[in-house]
Amino acid sequence: MESDPDPNQPAVDPAVTDTAADIATMRIRGAATIADAAAAALATQAERSTATDPAAFERNLRAGARELYETRPTAVSLPNALRYVLRGVEGETVAALRKSTIERADTFRTELEQAQSTLGEIGANRLRDGDVVMTHCHSTDALSCIEAALESGTHIEAIVKETRPRKQGHITARQLRELGVPVTLIVDNAARRYLDEADHVLVGADSIAADGSVINKIGTSGLAVNARERGVPVMVAAQTIKLHPDTMTGHTVAIEMRDEQEVLSLEERVEIESPSEGAESRSTAVDGNDDKDSSQSESDLTVENPAFDVTPPRYIDAIVTERGQFPPESIVTLMRELFGETTAEPWEECVCSRQTDHH
Numbered sequence: 001m002e003s004d005p006d007p008n009q010p011a012v013d014p015a016v017t018d019t020a021a022d023i024a025t026m027r028i029r030g031a032a033t034i035a036d037a038a039a040a041a042l043a044t045q046a047e048r049s050t051a052t053d054p055a056a057f058e059r060n061l062r063a064g065a066r067e068l069y070e071t072r073p074t075a076v077s078l079p080n081a082l083r084y085v086l087r088g089v090e091g092e093t094v095a096a097l098r099k100s101t102i103e104r105a106d107t108f109r110t111e112l113e114q115a116q117s118t119l120g121e122i123g124a125n126r127l128r129d130g131d132v133v134m135t136h137c138h139s140t141d142a143l144s145c146i147e148a149a150l151e152s153g154t155h156i157e158a159i160v161k162e163t164r165p166r167k168q169g170h171i172t173a174r175q176l177r178e179l180g181v182p183v184t185l186i187v188d189n190a191a192r193r194y195l196d197e198a199d200h201v202l203v204g205a206d207s208i209a210a211d212g213s214v215i216n217k218i219g220t221s222g223l224a225v226n227a228r229e230r231g232v233p234v235m236v237a238a239q240t241i242k243l244h245p246d247t248m249t250g251h252t253v254a255i256e257m258r259d260e261q262e263v264l265s266l267e268e269r270v271e272i273e274s275p276s277e278g279a280e281s282r283s284t285a286v287d288g289n290d291d292k293d294s295s296q297s298e299s300d301l302t303v304e305n306p307a308f309d310v311t312p313p314r315y316i317d318a319i320v321t322e323r324g325q326f327p328p329e330s331i332v333t334l335m336r337e338l339f340g341e342t343t344a345e346p347w348e349e350c351v352c353s354r355q356t357d358h359h
């Protein structure tokens with residue numbers, strides 16, 4: 001039997017650390033995909049844990065969950081996925097705990113896929129033959145609605161917003177083209193002009209609050225306000241894993257602030273701040289010269305890069321979930337049904353609370 005090097009030091013498996021890094025750097029991105037990857041990582045942690053006693057195994061698992069949780073703060077699908085898996089962990093031996101963790105993660109991933117396809121069929125009912133859909137960012141839930149519509153023979157065209165600064169619109173455009181959908185790609189600033197040609201705005205969600213507010217990629221709220229002004233209905237495609245339980249007890253959803261270099265490179269910063277310094281200063285800045293870094297921190301040029309924003313429920317026509325379509329104001333009833341009054345952090349659940357009882 002393998003020995004646990006130090007049961008007091010929870011060992012997070014390198015594969016879990018890699019997944020966490022991929023989520024943080026957005027190689028793995030989008031709320032559903034993040035949830036899927038987190039569940040898979042917990043299964044890996046369980047599979048590879050070298051713990052020899054149940055308490056050490058539980059510490060390993062909890063440490064892995066925490067590392068995954070701390071990557072990005074806005075998509076509630078991440079803590080919801082971790083909580084779902086951890087709640088199903090049971091057994092008196094390491095082998096039993098391992099088996100139940102792996103099975104629970106597998107069940108989660110299967111249900112996630114099923115929910116997305118059910119949601120797609122429901123969302124497709126809102127789309128009519130020949131409709132033009134405007135998208136923002138890249139949402140697998142939103143694309144599932146279009147895919148289901150296409151499968152039932154409905155012709156759909158798309159106006160795809162580029163979505164600065166990370167240009168997730170390019171992913172949407174590529175996947176829609178693979179599905180045979182005619183795509184018009186536009187810069188974000190052109191959205192209002194092209195709303196005249198759209199029959200729907202269709203977006204996903206990272207979190208949905210108890211009052212029906214939708215937290216999604218920055219720019220969603222402006223798009224929704226413009227759509228309302230132009231009379232274009234706004235449809236949010238979001239599996240129930242996007243419902244944010246903490247908002248039932250008055251908590252707000254954290255909006256992730258990302259690195260300024262997604263918006264402005266070091267080189268571009270130098271161009272703005274000291275255009276007369278020319279190429280020499282540009283190259284030192286790009287090389288990461290310490291003096292430049294310290295002058296940057298003293299700079300009065302501030303770049304803000306919020307990754308998400310909040311769209312109030314009054315600008316949203318329907319939230320489409322795998323449990324049906326809801327007006328945003330009624331989503332809280334579904335949340336109560338699904339979550340009860342859950343507010344604990346994912347790693348405080350199940351195995352973790354049992355362990356706390358023992359120590």
Ligand SMILES: O=C(COP(=O)(O)O)[C@H](O)[C@H](O)COP(=O)(O)O
Binds near residue numbers: 075
């Ligand atoms: O805002 C984004 C992605 O932001 P980022 O690129 O910063 O992760 C997506 O609209 C939601 O996550 C929904 O996606 P899905 O429907 O695939 O869960």
